[in-house]
Amino acid sequence: MAMASTKTDVDKGRRIFWTNSRRESLVGFLFVVPEITGILLFGVFSLFFSLYLSFTEWNLVGGFDAIHWVGLDNYKAILSDAKFLKALKNNLLYSVILVPVSMLLGLILAAVINSRVYLKELFKVVFFIPYIATTVAVATVFSILFHPTQGAINNILMTLGMSEPPGWLGSTNYALWAIIIIAVWQVLGYNMIIYLAGLTNIPDELYEAAEIDGAGTLQKFFKITVPLLGPTTFFLSITGIVSSFKVFDLIAFLTSGGPNNATNVLVYYLYEEGFQNFRMGYASALSMVLFMIIAIISIITSRMQKNEF
Amino acid sequence: MKRFKMLLISFLALALMAGCGSSGGNTVAKDQAAGNTDGNQAASQPKEENKDQVTIKYYTWYNGSQFEDIQKIVTNFEKENPDIHVEPIQLVDNANSTDFYKKLDIMSAADDPIDVIQFSHVDFIIERAARGVLAPIDDYLKNNNIDPTNDFYVNPVYQGKVYGLQDMASPWVVIINKQALDEANLPIPEWGWTWDDFRDYAKRLNKGEGADKQFGAYFHTWGEYVGFPAYSEKPHPYLSQDQQPIFDDESYKQFFELRRAMEKDDKSVKPFSEIVGAKLHYASEFFSGKAAMVPTATFIVGMIKDQEKYPHDFQTVFAPLPRSSESVEIGSSYIGGDYLSVGASSKHKEEAYKFIEYVAMQTDVIRDFPGYKKADAGKVIQSLVGSDAALIEEESLKATVFDSRAKTVYDANWTTDYAGQMKKVIEDGFSAYMLDNLTFEAAQKQMMDDANKIISQARN
Numbered sequence: 001m002a003m004a005s006t007k008t009d010v011d012k013g014r015r016i017f018w019t020n021s022r023r024e025s026l027v028g029f030l031f032v033v034p035e036i037t038g039i040l041l042f043g044v045f046s047l048f049f050s051l052y053l054s055f056t057e058w059n060l061v062g063g064f065d066a067i068h069w070v071g072l073d074n075y076k077a078i079l080s081d082a083k084f085l086k087a088l089k090n091n092l093l094y095s096v097i098l099v100p101v102s103m104l105l106g107l108i109l110a111a112v113i114n115s116r117v118y119l120k121e122l123f124k125v126v127f128f129i130p131y132i133a134t135t136v137a138v139a140t141v142f143s144i145l146f147h148p149t150q151g152a153i154n155n156i157l158m159t160l161g162m163s164e165p166p167g168w169l170g171s172t173n174y175a176l177w178a179i180i181i182i183a184v185w186q187v188l189g190y191n192m193i194i195y196l197a198g199l200t201n202i203p204d205e206l207y208e209a210a211e212i213d214g215a216g217t218l219q220k221f222f223k224i225t226v227p228l229l230g231p232t233t234f235f236l237s238i239t240g241i242v243s244s245f246k247v248f249d250l251i252a253f254l255t256s257g258g259p260n261n262a263t264n265v266l267v268y269y270l271y272e273e274g275f276q277n278f279r280m281g282y283a284s285a286l287s288m289v290l291f292m293i294i295a296i297i298s299i300i301t302s303r304m305q306k307n308e309f
Numbered sequence: 310m311k312r313f314k315m316l317l318i319s320f321l322a323l324a325l326m327a328g329c330g331s332s333g334g335n336t337v338a339k340d341q342a343a344g345n346t347d348g349n350q351a352a353s354q355p356k357e358e359n360k361d362q363v364t365i366k367y368y369t370w371y372n373g374s375q376f377e378d379i380q381k382i383v384t385n386f387e388k389e390n391p392d393i394h395v396e397p398i399q400l401v402d403n404a405n406s407t408d409f410y411k412k413l414d415i416m417s418a419a420d421d422p423i424d425v426i427q428f429s430h431v432d433f434i435i436e437r438a439a440r441g442v443l444a445p446i447d448d449y450l451k452n453n454n455i456d457p458t459n460d461f462y463v464n465p466v467y468q469g470k471v472y473g474l475q476d477m478a479s480p481w482v483v484i485i486n487k488q489a490l491d492e493a494n495l496p497i498p499e500w501g502w503t504w505d506d507f508r509d510y511a512k513r514l515n516k517g518e519g520a521d522k523q524f525g526a527y528f529h530t531w532g533e534y535v536g537f538p539a540y541s542e543k544p545h546p547y548l549s550q551d552q553q554p555i556f557d558d559e560s561y562k563q564f565f566e567l568r569r570a571m572e573k574d575d576k577s578v579k580p581f582s583e584i585v586g587a588k589l590h591y592a593s594e595f596f597s598g599k600a601a602m603v604p605t606a607t608f609i610v611g612m613i614k615d616q617e618k619y620p621h622d623f624q625t626v627f628a629p630l631p632r633s634s635e636s637v638e639i640g641s642s643y644i645g646g647d648y649l650s651v652g653a654s655s656k657h658k659e660e661a662y663k664f665i666e667y668v669a670m671q672t673d674v675i676r677d678f679p680g681y682k683k684a685d686a687g688k689v690i691q692s693l694v695g696s697d698a699a700l701i702e703e704e705s706l707k708a709t710v711f712d713s714r715a716k717t718v719y720d721a722n723w724t725t726d727y728a729g730q731m732k733k734v735i736e737d738g739f740s741a742y743m744l745d746n747l748t749f750e751a752a753q754k755q756m757m758d759d760a761n762k763i764i765s766q767a768r769n
Contacts, residue, residue, distance in 0.1 A: 060414070077766075148580075148586040167583070167586050169586040260741040277730060
C-alpha cells in the first residue's frame with residue numbers, strides 16, 4: 001500500500017512537470033538541436049573567433065602560440081591601406097553597376113516573357129542556364145570570348161568599325177568591366193525567375209480595372225507592376241548587394257585580382273592576405289570591415305523599403 | 310498521441326547517440342583500415358626488411374612522368390639502403406607548386422611530421438626556415454665531407470645555416486627556333502651577347518603579319534621577365550644587403566624600357582595586354598611557331614621532348630641569357646632549380662638527409678641538370694637529349710650550360726622570409742607600366758611604396 005502510494009506521487013509529480021506544452025516544446029527543441037549545434041559551431045563560434053583574431057597578429061603557420069594581441073593596429077592599418085581602398089572602390093563599382101543593371105534587365109525580361117511570347121518555357125530555361133552553370137565553365141568560355149585579338153567579342157567590335165577595341169581582361173581599364181558583364185549575364189536568369197514569380201502574384205483584376213480607366217501599357221507597367229513588385233525588388237536588391245560583395249570565384253579564376261589590382265575586390269584581397277601572405281589577423285580585420293559594410297547597406301536598404309511601401 | 314511523441318523523442322535521442330557513436334566507430338574502422346594498408350605495404354616489401362626499418366615521407370607536387378622518375382630514384386635508393394623505406398607523396402593532384410606550398414604549410418601548422426620536402430625556389434625555403442619548419446643540415450654535410458659552397462650551384466642558407474640541397478639546377482637560357490634562325494641568316498648567339506643584341510635578333514626574326522605572325526621573341530608574365538638583369542647580375546633581384554628594395558636600380562629602368570621599345574616600336578614581341586588577357590603560355594607560343602625566341606630555364610628540355618603535348622618539327626638551339634652591357638663580366642647567370650629539405654618535425658632526420666644527399670648526387674635518373682657541380686656532364690647531356698637529337702641542338706646546349714665561366718651571383722644570405730611577396734610587386738609594377746602607360750618613374754614609385762609597405766609590415 002505504501003509503495004503504491006509513493007509510485008502515484010511520483011507519477012503525479014511527473015505529470016505536473018511534463019505539461020503538454022512543455023512536452024511539445026521539448027520535441028521542438030530536440031528537432032532543432034542538430035541545426036543549432038551546427039550554427040553555434042560553424043557560425044557563431046567562427047564569428048567571434050575571427051572578431052578576436054582581428055585584434056591580433058597571427059601567422060597561420062605558426063600554430064596557436066603565434067597569436068599576438070595588437071589591439072586596433074589592424075584597423076588603423078586598413079584605413080591607410082591603398083590596396084584595400086582600391087579593392088573597396090572596385091567592389092563598390094562592381095556592386096553599383098551589377099545589382100541595378102541585372103535587376104532592370106531581369107524585370108524587363110520577366111515582363112516580356114510573362115506577356116505574349118512563344119516558347120515561354122524554353123526562354124525561361126535559356127536565361128536560367130548561366131545561373132546554374134559552374135563559374136569555372138562560364139569563366140573559361142568568357143576568357144575565350146574576351147581574347148583581345150582573336151576573341152568573338154572584339155572581332156564583332158572590329159567589324160562594326162572600332163579600330164582599337166578594349167583589351168578586356170588584359171587591360172587595367174576594362175578588366176573590371178569584363179567581369180561585370182559576365183556577372184550580369186550570370187545572375188540575369190535568377191533575377192528573371194524571381195520577378196516572374198512576383199508577376200504571377202499580381203491579380204489580373206488590377207490590370208483590367210486600369211484598362212477600363214484607359215491606362216496604356218507603360219502606365220500599367222509603372223503604376224501597377226513596378227510598385228506591386230516592391231517586395232521582390234527589395235529581396236533581390238538585398239541578396240544581390242550581399243552576394244556582389246562576396247564575389248570571388250570569377251575574379252580568382254579569370255584575373256587573380258590583376259592586372260595591377262584592377263580587379264581586386266574585398267573578398268579576394270582578404271584571401272590574398274590570409275591565405276597567401278598568411279596574415280590571419282589582418283585578414284580577419286578585413287572580414288570585419290566587410291561585415292560592417294554589408295550590414296550598413298542592408299540596414300539602409302530596409303529603411304528605404306519601409307518608407308516607400 | 311502522447312505515446313507517439315515519446316516514441317519520437319526516444320527515437321531522436323537514440324538517433325543522436327547513434328550519430329555520435331557511429332562516427333566514433335568509423336574512426337576506429339578507419340584506423341584499422343589504415344593499419345591494414347600499412348600492413349599490406351610492409352608485406353609487399355622485400356623479405357629481408359626487419360623491424361628497424363624506418364619510413365620517411367617525401368612530399369612533392371610532381372605528377373605524371375616526373376613522379377615516375379621520383380619513384381625510380383626511390384627504388385634505386387631503397388636497393389642501396391634496405392633499412393630505409395621512402396614513401397613519395399603527391400600532396401596536390403594538379404602539379405601546381407603554389408598549391409603544394411599552401412597544403413604543406415597547413416600540414417606543418419597541424420604538426421604532422423614531415424621528413425623530406427621538395428622546393429622550387431630558395432626563397433620558399435628561407436621563408437619556412439625562418440618559421441622553424443625546416444631542420445639545418447650542416448652537421449650531416451660536415452660528417453659526409455661535403456662543402457656546399459663549392460659543390461653546389463645555389464645553397465639555401467639562412468642565418469649561416471644550410472637548409473637543403475639543390476638536387477636539380479635549372480639555369481635560365483634563351484631557346485631559339487633553329488628554322489627561324491636559319492631563315493634570318495643569324496648565327497647562334499654566344500656567351501657575352503647583350504640585351505641590345507637580343508633586341509636586334511628579335512627584330513630580324515619577326516616574320517609575317519596578322520594572326521599567323523611569327524614574333525621575334527616572347528616575354529612571359531612572371532617576375533623574371535620584368536628584370537632579367539637584376540636576376541642574373543645582382544646577389545638578390547629585389548633586395549640590397551641591408552634589405553632595402555632595389556627597384557630604383559638602373560637595371561630595372563633599362564629592362565622596362567627595353568620591353569616597351571620591343572613591343573611598341575619594334576613590334577617584335579606579342580603585346581603584354583594580349584599575354585595577360587588571353588593567358589598565353591610560353592611553351593605553346595614557342596612550339597606553335599608564334600615566337601622564335603623565348604628566355605626560359607632548362608626545364609623546357611622536358612617539354613621539347615614531350616611531342617604528344619607540344620608537337621613541333623623544328624630543332625631548338627640554346628643560348629645563354631644575355632648580359633645587360635659589355636662591361637658586365639661574362640658568365641653571370643641566373644640558376645633556378647629544385648631543392649630538397651629536411652623537416653624540423655621529422656623523427657628520422659639522419660635517414661631523411663641520407664635520402665636527399667642520394668637524390669642530389671645520383672646520375673642514374675637524369676631529370677634536369679644536377680645541382681651538384683661535380684656530376685658527369687657528358688652523361689647528363691646524353692641522357693637528357695637521348696634519342697631527340699633532331700629536336701635539341703646538343704652542342705649549343707652543352708656550350709650554354711657547361712661553360713666554365715658560368716656562375717651564379719645569387720646570395721641566399723640576402724634573402725628574407727618576405728622576399729616571395731616582392732615578385733608580385735614587380736609584376737604589378739610592370740603591369741601598371743605597360744597597361745596604364747605609366748612612366749618608369751611612376752611605376753617605380755608604386756613598386757618602392759609596395760615593397761616598403763611589405764617590409765615595414767614584416768618588421769613590426
